[in-house]
Structures are given as C-alpha cells and as structure tokens.
Amino acid sequence: MPIAFSIFVENMENKALYIETYGCQMNVNDSEVVAAIMQPEGYRLTERMEDADVIFVNTCSIRENAEQRIWGRLDVFRLEKRRNPALLVGVLGCMAERLKEELLEKGIVDLVAGPDAYRSLPLLVAQAETGQKGINVLLSREETYADISPVRMDKNGVSAFVSIMRGCNNMCSYCVVPYTRGAERSRNPETILHEVRELFDKGYREVTLLGQNVDSYHWSEGTTSMSFAQLMEQVALVDPLLRVRFATSHPKDMSDEVLHTMAKYPNICKHIHLPVQSGSTRILELMNRKYTREMYLERIAKVREILPDCTVSTDVIAGFCTETEQDHHDTLSLMKEVGFDMGFMFQYSERPNTKAARHFKDDVPEQEKNRRLNEIITLHNELSLQNNEQEIGKVREVLVEGVSKRSAEELFGRTSQNKVVVFPKNNYKVGDYVNVKIERCSSATLMGAPQI
Ligand code: SAH
Ligand code: SF4
Numbered sequence: 328m329p330i331a332f333s334i335f336v337e338n339m340e341n342k343a344l345y346i347e348t349y350g351c352q353m354n355v356n357d358s359e360v361v362a363a364i365m366q367p368e369g370y371r372l373t374e375r376m377e378d379a380d381v382i383f384v385n386t387c388s389i390r391e392n393a394e395q396r397i398w399g400r401l402d403v404f405r406l407e408k409r410r411n412p413a414l415l416v417g418v419l420g421c422m423a424e425r426l427k428e429e430l431l432e433k434g435i436v437d438l439v440a441g442p443d444a445y446r447s448l449p450l451l452v453a454q455a456e457t458g459q460k461g462i463n464v465l466l467s468r469e470e471t472y473a474d475i476s477p478v479r480m481d482k483n484g485v486s487a488f489v490s491i492m493r494g495c496n497n498m499c500s501y502c503v504v505p506y507t508r509g510a511e512r513s514r515n516p517e518t519i520l521h522e523v524r525e526l527f528d529k530g531y532r533e534v535t536l537l538g539q540n541v542d543s544y545h546w547s548e549g550t551t552s553m554s555f556a557q558l559m560e561q562v563a564l565v566d567p568l569l570r571v572r573f574a575t576s577h578p579k580d581m582s583d584e585v586l587h588t589m590a591k592y593p594n595i596c597k598h599i600h601l602p603v604q605s606g607s608t609r610i611l612e613l614m615n616r617k618y619t620r621e622m623y624l625e626r627i628a629k630v631r632e633i634l635p636d637c638t639v640s641t642d643v644i645a646g647f648c649t650e651t652e653q654d655h656h657d658t659l660s661l662m663k664e665v666g667f668d669m670g671f672m673f674q675y676s677e678r679p680n681t682k683a684a685r686h687f688k689d690d691v692p693e694q695e696k697n698r699r700l701n702e703i704i705t706l707h708n709e710l711s712l713q714n715n716e717q718e719i720g721k722v723r724e725v726l727v728e729g730v731s732k733r734s735a736e737e738l739f740g741r742t743s744q745n746k747v748v749v750f751p752k753n754n755y756k757v758g759d760y761v762n763v764k765i766e767r768c769s770s771a772t773l774m775g776a777p778q779i
C-alpha cells in the first residue's frame with residue numbers, strides 16, 4: 328500500500344514546502360533527505376498544503392495504479408495553483424525518473440527530479456522561480472546522500488529508517504526499480520553508524536536498515552571490507568536498548584551469517600521480510616528471481632533452525648505472464664507450507680520497458696488475476712490468524728510507538744517479531760519497553776495486558 332503523508336517547511340522569507348510521499352519505505356526516507364537538503368535554504372515545517380509556496384510529490388512507479396494515483400494528485404495541485412499562481416510543483420522520485428518530459432508537459436509541473444538528483448533541488452527551485460522549468464533525472468553510480476542527516480518525519484520519535492544502500496542490480500523481469508533507481512551502491516558504514524548513534528541519543532529506540540536487497544550490502548576501502556551481517560552487528564552494538572530491523576532480504580542472497588548474527592543479538596528483531604513472489608519454479612525463472620521453490624523452502628528451513636522464534640513476511644505477485652492454475656496452486660501450497668506471518672499481495676501490473684513487458688505477454692485476464700489475488704489474500708488471512716493464535720498466553724516485549732487509533736486509553740507497539748500489539752495505557756508512554764501478556768487476536772493485531 329502506498330504510504331502518504333506530508334511535511335511542511337518554511338523559511339525566513341516565510342516560504343513553505345509541503346511534501347507528499349508515496350511508495351516504499353525508501354521513499355519515505357528520501358523525503359526526509361529532501362527536507363534536510365531544503366532546510367539550509369531557510370525552509371521550515373508545517374502540514375498544510377494550502378500554505379505551501381512549493382509542493383513536492385515523491386512518487387512511485389512500481390504498479391500502474393501507483394502512477395494513476397499521482398496523476399490524480401497533480402489535478403488537485405492544479406486547483407491549488409489556480410488559487411495561488413506563485414505556487415511551484417515539483418515531481419520527485421521513481422515516476423519522475425521514468426516519465427521525465429511527459430510530466431513537464433503537464434502544465435502545472437515546474438520541476439522534475441529523479442532519486443539521485445536531490446542535491447540539485449535548491450537550484451531547480453530557483454530556476455523554476457524565474458519561470459524556467461527545471462529537470463534533473465541523472466542517475467549516479469556514487470550518490471548515497473551519506474553525509475546528509477535526514478529531517479525525521481515520523482510522528483513518534485521512536486523508530487526511524489536508515490538507508491544503507493541505493494539502487495538495485497537484480498533485474499527481476501517485472502520490476503521498474505533498476506530503471507528508476509539505477510545501479511546498486513552501498514553507503515559508507517561510518518556515516519550509517521554515526522546516524523544511528525545520533526538517533527539513539529535523540530531518544531529513538533528502533534532503526535530499520537533499508538535497501539532493495541540488503542544482503543548484497545558491501546563496503547570496501549583499502550584493505551578493509553564490510554558485509555551486511557557485519558554492518559548489522561555494528562549497529563546492534565550501538566546500544567542494547569536499540570532495536571534493529573532491516574528490509575528487504577533476497578532469498579537468493581540471504582546468508583547463514585546473517586541468521587547467526589540475528590541469533591547472537593537480542594536487540595536484532597526476529598523478523599525477516601523475504602519476498603517469494605511465486606511458489607512455482609517455472610514462474611520464478613521467468614521472473615528472473617534466480618531461486619527455485621525448493622531453494623526458497625531451504626532458506627525458510629534454515630531460518631526455523633537458527634531462529635526458532637522468528638517471523639517471516641513476504642510479497643506475492645498474482646497472475647504473472649503465462650501463470651497457469653497449477654502455478655497459482657503452487658503459490659498457495661508454498662504459502663501453507665511456510666505459514667507467513669505477514670504479507671503484501673499484488674496483482675501483476677505490466678511496467679513499460681521491463682524485460683517482462685518486452686518479451687512476455689501479459690496474458691492472464693484481469694478478472695482471473697483478481698480471483699487468484701483474492702484466493703491468496705483469503706489464505707494469507709487464515710494463516711496469519713493461525714499464527715497470531717499461537718501467540719495467546721505468551722509474554723512479549725513491546726516497544727510502544729503511539730496511542731491506539733481506536734481508544735485514547737490504549738497504546739500500540741510491536742513485538743520483536745513485528746506483530747502489532749494493543750494494550751491498556753496505564754502509566755506507560757511512547758518509547759517504553761513493556762512486557763505484555765497476549766490475550767486475544769485478530770489476523771492483523773494482538774491484544775493483551777501489561778505484566779506487572
Ligand atoms: N526489493 C524488494 C521489493 C521491491 S518492490 C524485493 O526484491 O523483493 C516491492 C514489491 O512490489 C515486490 O516484492 C513485488 O512483489 C511487487 N512488485 C514489483 N513490481 C511489480 C509489478 N510489476 N506488478 C506487481 N507487483 C510488483
Ligand atoms: Fe525489483 Fe527485484 Fe530489485 Fe526487488 S530485487 S527491487 S523486485 S529488481
């Protein structure tokens with residue numbers, strides 16, 4: 328699901344920037360980097376689009392409906408511009424990279440900046456102020472924004488995203504990311520550790536290390552080098568009270584070393600996001616995922632062996648090119664075999680210029696894709712309910728993230744296993760670790776009472 332939220336920055340001349348973010352966690356962190364780049368230019372934060380002098384929309388191209396949603400937002404910004412003709416609108420992120428001129432042709436867009444071009448935003452804005460449209464969609468082999476301290480946009484001050492790498496070299500045949508975000512590059516570990524320490528000192532108690540494929544994190548300088556497992560260990564050592572999460576792992580690259588490091592440190596959360604995409608080896612090959620059904624199940628067996636208390640979440644695509652009923656059933660049977668705790672499930676959406684778009688026919692009818700997706704979702708809900716029921720009676724340590732949406736008298740947070748828990752507030756506050764005895768559950772949430 329796209330995440331949308333906003334920030335607001337204003338400067339000495341009382342100029343204000345409003346940012347809307349769509350897409351993945353990495354985009355959320357990128358918007359924080361963008362806010363940090365704009366801040367020295369004198370901008371300050373608020374949340375009202377109506378007050379904005381500049382609107383940035385940080386976009387996603389992963390599926391067609393993600394792009395449709397952005398076109399819809401541009402219509403809203405057009406109305407805003409009618410009210411305030413001096414307003415500038417900038418399109419950032421993956422869709423900016425993919426559609427460049429098409430976006431600029433849309434009268435209301437004043438500037439377009441791709442994911443590696445954010446340092447040039449002050450210049451592009453200045454240019455747009457003079458009435459010239461600004462564009463920078465150059466992809467870089469080096470840019471990691473390593474030296475930039477993101478302006479945090481999370482509302483709770485407890486958990487933060489830290490990007491450890493950018494881009495992707497994997498070329499899954501359905502995916503636009505390698506085209507919109509360019510080649511994979513890892514960020515200097517010193518800058519990562521510095522950022523994590525700063526976050527901890529400010530009161531943050533959880534960091535999520537982000538990359539499209541964290542297992543291929545690799546840094547080398549002179550004679551020293553660092554793998555993902557080593558980096559994760561360094562981050563875990565910052566403080567035992569700091570929880571460490573990471574996403575996304577790739578089944579073809581997730582090493583035993585990573586699993587052993589997770590087992591060694593109680594503050595590394597016992598949850599792995601391991602997208603499977605399909606349970607059919609034939610489809611996985613067409614997707615260019617570079618693992619088979621059996622290899623995926625072998626990785627799961629290793630997780631169970633080394634980390635018996637670890638949850639696994641996944642991504643599934645329904646109705647990829649040539650997918651048969653049998654392939655679909657292979658996906659359902661794999662889901663049952665693994666028993667995923669959480670999942671993101673999508674209908675295949677053909678993306679222009681990807682390998683799948685160029686070489687395969689998008690031949691599963693819409694209605695059929697929809698039916699298969701619904702079967703996947705129904706099964707997933709059953710499986711996650713079963714898993715959650717196993718939690719009843721256990722005592723779990725919960726890091727409090729906020730007040731429950733349903734009641735001001737309840738707090739919510741997550742277990743190390745990434746399950747959301749709701750419980751009575753008592754005297755606890757955001758950022759506390761609370762031992763909660765699980766009493767009830769739904770397929771999405773656990774409910775319980777603090778253990779005194
Ligand atoms: N780097 C991660 C996630 C990338 S995008 C990984 O390799 O798994 C997040 C998810 O979006 C993917 O895991 C995939 O399930 C889904 N996705 C990507 N492209 C898609 C497409 N063209 N149609 C439908 N879902 C897609
Ligand atoms: Fe896309 Fe595959 Fe890279 Fe994930 S690993 S971002 S699905 S190309």
Ligand code: F3S
Nearest residue numbers: 350351387388389421
């Ligand atoms: Fe979307 Fe780009 Fe992330 S396409 S999922 S915003 S990497």
